Amino acid sequence: MISPFEKINHFINKYPFIVGCILILIVLVSIYGSTSITLSTTIQMPDKNDHAAYVFQDYLDNFETDPIILMVQGDDVRDVNIMQSVVLLEQLMRQEDGVTNVESVYDIVISYTDGVAPANQEIANEIFAQIPEDVLSSSMPDHQLLLVEITTTYGMSDDQQMKLLDALETLLPLVDLPPAATLTFAGDAALNNDMGSTLTTEVGKLLGAAFILMLTVLMVLFHHARYTLLSIVSVLNGLLMTFGVMGLLKIPLSMATLGALPILLGIGVDYAIQFHSRFDDEIREHPLPDALKTTITKTGSAVFFAMIASALGFVAMQVSTLPDIRQFGLVAILGLACCYVSAILIIPLTAILTDYKPKPMKTPKSGEKPPLTVRYNEFLRKTALKVTKYAVPILLILCVIGVVGLYVDEEIPINTDIETYVPADMPALININTVTSAIGDLDGMQVEVTGGNLLSPDALEWMYDWGNNELVAHEWRFISVTSIATIIADANNGVLPASQQEIDEIFATLPEEKVRPYLNGGQTAIISFGMNEISQDLARSLTEQVTRDIAFYQPPADIEAVVTGAHYSDLEMMKEMKLGKMQMTVLAFIIIFLFLTILYRSMGKAVVPLIPIVMIIGWNGAAMYILGIEYNVLTATMGAMTIGIAAEYCIMMIERIYEEMETNDTLTAVQNGTGKIGSAITVSACTTMAAFTALTVSDFPVISMFGVVTVIAMAFTLIGAIVAVPAAASIVLRGKGKGDAQPRL
Numbered sequence: 093m094i095s096p097f098e099k100i101n102h103f104i105n106k107y108p109f110i111v112g113c114i115l116i117l118i119v120l121v122s123i124y125g126s127t128s129i130t131l132s133t134t135i136q137m138p139d140k141n142d143h144a145a146y147v148f149q150d151y152l153d154n155f156e157t158d159p160i161i162l163m164v165q166g167d168d169v170r171d172v173n174i175m176q177s178v179v180l181l182e183q184l185m186r187q188e189d190g191v192t193n194v195e196s197v198y199d200i201v202i203s204y205t206d207g208v209a210p211a212n213q214e215i216a217n218e219i220f221a222q223i224p225e226d227v228l229s230s231s232m233p234d235h236q237l238l239l240v241e242i243t244t245t246y247g248m249s250d251d252q253q254m255k256l257l258d259a260l261e262t263l264l265p266l267v268d269l270p271p272a273a274t275l276t277f278a279g280d281a282a283l284n285n286d287m288g289s290t291l292t293t294e295v296g297k298l299l300g301a302a303f304i305l306m307l308t309v310l311m312v313l314f315h316h317a318r319y320t321l322l323s324i325v326s327v328l329n330g331l332l333m334t335f336g337v338m339g340l341l342k343i344p345l346s347m348a349t350l351g352a353l354p355i356l357l358g359i360g361v362d363y364a365i366q367f368h369s370r371f372d373d374e375i376r377e378h379p380l381p382d383a384l385k386t387t388i389t390k391t392g393s394a395v396f397f398a399m400i401a402s403a404l405g406f407v408a409m410q411v412s413t414l415p416d417i418r419q420f421g422l423v424a425i426l427g428l429a430c431c432y433v434s435a436i437l438i439i440p441l442t443a444i445l446t447d448y449k450p451k452p453m454k455t456p457k458s459g460e461k462p463p464l465t466v467r468y469n470e471f472l473r474k475t476a477l478k479v480t481k482y483a484v485p486i487l488l489i490l491c492v493i494g495v496v497g498l499y500v501d502e503e504i505p506i507n508t509d510i511e512t513y514v515p516a517d518m519p520a521l522i523n524i525n526t527v528t529s530a531i532g533d534l535d536g537m538q539v540e541v542t543g544g545n546l547l548s549p550d551a552l553e554w555m556y557d558w559g560n561n562e563l564v565a566h567e568w569r570f571i572s573v574t575s576i577a578t579i580i581a582d583a584n585n586g587v588l589p590a591s592q593q594e595i596d597e598i599f600a601t602l603p604e605e606k607v608r609p610y611l612n613g614g615q616t617a618i619i620s621f622g623m624n625e626i627s628q629d630l631a632r633s634l635t636e637q638v639t640r641d642i643a644f645y646q647p648p649a650d651i652e653a654v655v656t657g658a659h660y661s662d663l664e665m666m667k668e669m670k671l672g673k674m675q676m677t678v679l680a681f682i683i684i685f686l687f688l689t690i691l692y693r694s695m696g697k698a699v700v701p702l703i704p705i706v707m708i709i710g711w712n713g714a715a716m717y718i719l720g721i722e723y724n725v726l727t728a729t730m731g732a733m734t735i736g737i738a739a740e741y742c743i744m745m746i747e748r749i750y751e752e753m754e755t756n757d758t759l760t761a762v763q764n765g766t767g768k769i770g771s772a773i774t775v776s777a778c779t780t781m782a783a784f785t786a787l788t789v790s791d792f793p794v795i796s797m798f799g800v801v802t803v804i805a806m807a808f809t810l811i812g813a814i815v816a817v818p819a820a821a822s823i824v825l826r827g828k829g830k831g832d833a834q835p836r837l
Contacts, residue, residue, distance in 0.1 A: 097396075100436065101388040105381060108444045115437055119329065122336030129335060132344035133287035134250050135510050135725060137661050138413035138668040144654060145664075147540050151656045153247045154612045155538070157192075158280055160257060161527050162240035166273035169238040172216050175201065176209040177267040178240065181275075184263045185242060190256040193243040193605060197223065197231035233530035243609075253281040254288075278523035283511075286520035287347075294350060294790060299331075302357045302786035309782045313775045314365065316465050317372040318451050319442065323364035323779075326438045330360040330431030337426050347513060348416040351726045351798050352423045354787050358780030358806070359402065359737065360431030365779060366395050366744065367439040369772040375443075375450050384440050392436055394747040397691060398740035399432045401684050405736020408680035409729055412672040414665070416725050424733070465771055472774075472814060473767030479815055480759050480822035487703070487819050494710025501713030507722040508665040509628045513794035528625045537570075537638065538657030539619040544650035546617045547595055552577040554647045556588050559619050562641060569634055572622035576611040619653075632666065635659045669728045677709065677731030684739050697750070700824050701742035704816030708738045711808045716801060726798040734805045741773055741813040749821050758825050762818045770814050777810040 104111050137148070162181075166174055175198050182194045201219045202209055210216040220228070232238050244256060257277060264275050306324060314320050334356060343349065370391040374383035406428070409421030442448070461467065479486060514521055541555060556577035563573045580598050581588040589595045599607075611617045626634070635655055642653045681702070688698035709731055721727065748769040752761035784806055787799025 097389045097392045101385050104440045122332045125336030125339035128339035130344045131288045132346040133284040136415040147654045148656045155618050157244050160242040161278040163276045164238040168235050173270045174273045177269045179209045181267045190245050196240040257281040278527050283520040298786050301789050302354045302783040305782035309779045323361050326364035326435045327360035330434035333430035334427040348420040349423045352420050354783045356427035358783035361779050362776035363435040365776045367435050398743040401739035402736040404683045405680040405732050408676045408732040413668045469767045469771050472770035473763050476763045476766035476818045479818045483819040483822045490707050494707035497710030497714030500717040505722050506666050507724045515791040535658035536623050537621040540656045541617045541653045550648045570621045575619040635663050673728045680732040680735040700820050701746045703820040704812035705738045708808045708812045715804045738809045745813045745817045766818050781806045
């Protein structure tokens, strides 16, 4: 039966013009699709269906407003000229769709002057002197900074908020501000806006750096082959195809998917090098048609199975509840397929159209050293000989390191703080830090209360007492508490009404804009705690403590209280990231093991490439622990991704060993196989590492740190392929080669 790869070889050889037309059509469709790519700057919440997730979604839909902060800065923001301009701007902003309220300390000042800004500085100073210090500091922490809070419509999406921010930006030129004063927007919408523009430039920067580094490595290590840079052309086409598919499938470009692109460059150039290197070897001994046939049928199948194994590693990411990780895996899978198709078409087609002739190998003169590639292949062959001789102790040492790494991996902290993911000098982040250092955490902590009649005396009493108890118990973190209970009490001279009639009468007098942020329909309410700025670890600990406090001081029987909001989402993301990275790693390992068992029809053969893969995962954990690298939304994928990438190299190595076993005994096959494919694997690995290294120049810490981890993982993968695979093969496959006495598996 003719294999699919023989059919591909026949088609390319017989119809090169048609293949060329197909490639041109693919390029045109890819260009069209890439124009539809959109940007996403948010880290999405886990997809969960439990009760806490339902409460969080209800909070997002009915209470969460994510205010936009206008920072007014100047020599003295009490200046009436600044006040007059900002009061006018506030009036303009209130008229924008999506804005429900705009307030600052200026609103208190103009309440003394019939709704207009004072024309006289002395009058303004007298009014400022009458405002209580705690009220003044909440909006004007010092005389150089005024914060205007712009409350938005409930349940606005990130895109809607960014559009609103753009609309508000257009209002700034309409006011005549004194020269010394400045107006700047802060908040999550402004941060997302800055991230979007920065991500756009990051794409070109990272891809440019990756190509420069790959060009350098290829020129140094692969110069012996004609058309040295042909692999770059192949991977460029594969990357363009990937962009096209992303656009057609509406997959956005985000921090996660951006991190996947240099990974694809590295793996894609590896595919191209494997084809190019094998063809260059074959063309030196066989005519072009035979060399192409061997390359496409042998290397084509080996790379295909390696690609499937790599893709299966990324398939495991689809079990994650984090959408960003799933998108990362999906882009990687699509990119692998695109790069493989590009390589298997472009390399053979170029050889046919140019009537490929290999560069002549220089014959060393007497006493002169042979070419570097010849010396390196011989070095690998001798290394393989020593490895097979001491296979057991070598594997034991490598296994011990791997086990230690797997153990310490559980001690590596997890970071879900998006503010640490972006450049520290990003203006929007600096502005957020300025605001939080002045008035505390913008998000605060929210507790959603549901069920029964929340305006009943019992419900209000619990919300009032429990909220104040928490304020006292955590006075080192909480600075205020507000709920419908505190609002009613404030309207009743600081005393909570005891009877339902009194409650109803007072509630009827409250304005809707004051009630709505804390009560929705009488059966859903929010207890909101204002907070000092604290670290992520302390916020997580505080969230867990507040949850325990609710269990200890339980609400009335028909009422439930659940911690929700930003700090709940952070805690959930950390839990899901920790659980998900283990699930993805284990699933990837199981899937690839089953795939290899089916492929080789032998569990023994399937085990050989998996032994070093498990070790490499452990080595990665040890390296991250020693270097103090945290897990984040990208590095959490390292387990499954390493399995996928390491599987490719280990399978390529073991496939060549199996090919050599058809004519040699096992130990000779291990030595010859390692010597023949080892240089191609080394060039591929170094070029891939060069592509991964491009990630380290990113301005985004989350991406640059991912680059460091992937380079380390790639180095370990190379060691595993040229040391651990030969060692494992010499033990597991001993006696299975053609020249061995025992029958093969």
